Amino acid sequence: xxxxxxxxxxxxxxxxxxxxxxxxxxxxxxxxxxxxxxxxxxxxxxxxxxxxxxxxxxxxxxxxxxxxxxxxxxxxxxxxxxxxxxxxxxxxxxxxxxxxxxxxxxxxxxxxxxxxxxxxxxxxxxxxxxxxxxxxxxxxxxxxxxxxxxxxxxxxxxxxxxxxxxxxxxxxxxxxxxxxxxxxxxxxxxxxxxxxxxxxxxxxxxxxxxxxxxxxxxxxxxxxxxxxxxxxxxxxxxxxxxxxxxxxxxxxxxxxxxxxxxxxxxxxxxxxxxxxxxxxxxxxxxxxxxxxxxxxxxxxxxxxxxxxxxxxxxxxxxxxxxxxxxxxxxxxxxxxxxxxxxxxxxxxxxxxxxxxxxxxxxxxxxxxxxxxxxxxxxxxxxxxxxxxxxxxxxxxxxxxxxxxxxxxxxxxxxxxxxxxxxxxxxxxxxxxxxxxxxxxxxxxxxxxxxxxxxxxxxxxxxxxxxxxxxxxxxxxxxxxxxxxxxxxxxxxxxxxxxxxxxxxxxxxxxxxxxxxxxxxxxxxxxxxxxxxxxxxxxx
Numbered sequence: 001x002x003x004x005x006x007x008x009x010x011x012x013x014x015x016x017x018x019x020x021x022x023x024x025x026x027x028x029x030x031x032x033x034x035x036x037x038x039x040x041x042x043x044x045x046x047x048x049x050x051x052x053x054x055x056x057x058x059x060x061x062x063x064x065x066x067x068x069x070x071x072x073x074x075x076x077x078x079x080x081x082x083x084x085x086x087x088x089x090x091x092x093x094x095x096x097x098x099x100x101x102x103x104x105x106x107x108x109x110x111x112x113x114x115x116x117x118x119x120x121x122x123x124x125x126x127x128x129x130x131x132x133x134x135x136x137x138x139x140x141x142x143x144x145x146x147x148x149x150x151x152x153x154x155x156x157x158x159x160x161x162x163x164x165x166x167x168x169x170x171x172x173x174x175x176x177x178x179x180x181x182x183x184x185x186x187x188x189x190x191x192x193x194x195x196x197x198x199x200x201x202x203x204x205x206x207x208x209x210x211x212x213x214x215x216x217x218x219x220x221x222x223x224x225x226x227x228x229x230x231x232x233x234x235x236x237x238x239x240x241x242x243x244x245x246x247x248x249x250x251x252x253x254x255x256x257x258x259x260x261x262x263x264x265x266x267x268x269x270x271x272x273x274x275x276x277x278x279x280x281x282x283x284x285x286x287x288x289x290x291x292x293x294x295x296x297x298x299x300x301x302x303x304x305x306x307x308x309x310x311x312x313x314x315x316x317x318x319x320x321x322x323x324x325x326x327x328x329x330x331x332x333x334x335x336x337x338x339x340x341x342x343x344x345x346x347x348x349x350x351x352x353x354x355x356x357x358x359x360x361x362x363x364x365x366x367x368x369x370x371x372x373x374x375x376x377x378x379x380x381x382x383x384x385x386x387x388x389x390x391x392x393x394x395x396x397x398x399x400x401x402x403x404x405x406x407x408x409x410x411x412x413x414x415x416x417x418x419x420x421x422x423x424x425x426x427x428x429x430x431x432x433x434x435x436x437x438x439x440x441x442x443x444x445x446x447x448x449x450x451x452x453x454x455x456x457x458x459x460x461x462x463x464x465x466x467x468x469x470x471x472x473x474x475x476x477x478x479x480x481x482x483x484x485x486x487x488x489x490x491x492x493x494x495x496x497x498x499x500x501x502x503x504x505x506x507x508x509x510x511x512x513x514x515x516x517x518x519x520x521x522x523x524x525x526x527x528x529x530x531x532x533x534x535x536x537x538x539x
Contacts, residue, residue: 023088026123027076030095031069033116037102038062049111053155058105065098088127092136095120100143108151109164114144117168118175125179137176141169215534217303223296225251225258237284237303239463257286261299264288305513333374340367373490373500386426386511390535393421393458393467400434401456410442410452417459422535423467425512430530433505433516437471437528440501444475444526461531469530477526478518486518 051058103113124136148165217234251258283306343363455472492499509516513533
């Protein structure tokens with residue numbers, strides 16, 4: 001059974017944006033930087049720059065800094081590069097302190113190592129939101145200026161270094177503000193894009209769910225007549241298995257549909273004819289529409305069960321029939337009552353002979369028959385619109401048999417495919433149909449075998465996934481020449497029949513978007529089948 005709920009979103013929109021992927025890159029950068037400075041110092045590369053002021057301090061600082069960076073990388077790896085903000089702030093403070101010590105050991109700002117602080121401050125603006133990133137720039141500036149002041153007092157360096165330190169401090173603040181602005185812009189853009197992506201994903205899921213839950217068949221084909229999309233209703237209506245849901249497939253697998261599509265493409269203003277694919281009398285209405293206003297666009301194919309349109313036509317027919325039967329009630333019923341009453345009085349006359357008595361009996365019998373026909377027509381015209389509700393056929397048929405059989409000398413077997421066979425139908429109208437079919441079946445079974453026996457079956461069709469009821473009798477069956485006319489009004493093969501029973505039953509079925517058909521089953525027995533609608537279908 002298909003779910004009525006949308007799939008849950010994978011993650012909240014607030015967690016979509018994250019700079020922790022860049023944190024991994026920065027962690028590798030720190031380790032490579034400290035290792036490179038250590039190796040360069042140990043091999044004597046740039047010996048005129050690195051560690052010139054205090055070689056021992058440079059060596060121990062670079063070794064300690066490298067070990068710390070390696071440990072930090074391992075911890076970040078263990079936490080999947082998702083540490084707390086406090087941990088990132090502490091890491092950046094250590095970076096600023098270590099680079100400042102390396103710069104001081106190499107002679108101060110003029111060594112050029114101080115410019116590595118720009119990377120630390122920029123990283124802080126990216127990884128940490130708010131004013132904390134500015135605090136990192138302030139900390140780095142104070143440490144640069146502080147070490148320059150110390151150098152000025154402990155060495156014979158000129159005031160030029162203080163100017164360079166001040167310039168570097170300004171650059172640090174500019175770097176912090178610039179990257180903070182860029183990070184905020186990127187974050188807002190990323191969140192907006194993520195929100196749009198989430199909305200698009202939600203719309204896609206919603207559209208997919210709507211298409212799947214629609215009882216109208218939907219097929220999308222491209223310009224090469226390959227099936228791009230096919231919903232469950234289409235496979236059920238066309239009597240194909242669910243493998244057609246696994247697009248793409250060639251539309252040539254459904255030749256009659258491909259033929260109609262090609263005809264529509266050649267003559268787009270031509271209305272497509274209905275298709276009867278299973279011989280049950282249920283007609284499918286096919287319509288086409290392009291998704292884009294050009295010849296290369298995909299084509300949308302709608303497949304609808306014509307029973308809904310038949311139901312609407314039936315309502316119009318009943319309205320007309322109601323007006324007709326009102327005239328019948330006044331123009332036919334009253335004179336008929338007078339004829340019947342007169343024949344009854346005539347039969348009671350003491351002077352009437354036996355031959356005339358037989359004539360009055362014929363008048364009485366035919367009057368009753370005509371009156372029965374009028375009653376059936378009036379019943380049809382007075383019938384209210386269907387009031388469908390969800391019905392479990394297993395429970396319904398068990399209850400129906402208890403009421404129908406009562407103390408009658410009849411034998412009705414019930415076969416249920418399962419205990420849960422749901423449909424949507426007006427229970428009172430369904431009872432009227434099943435009662436009429438059972439009465440007919442029992443009568444024909446008795447006339448052919450001498451026994452009042454029936455078989456009632458209910459289940460769900462494996463192809464259409466629609467519920468059904470079958471009434472199987474032991475009668476002689478209906479001749480081939482009569483099958484096409486059995487649902488026509490006033491058609492009957494019995495001398496005493498009105499010819500309206502099956503007609504009314506079929507009309508009641510169509511009013512409930514069901515279909516009533518007749519066929520001979522594999523055992524050679526007469527079978528009337530009611531194909532009902534899905535219980536989740538909207539009337």
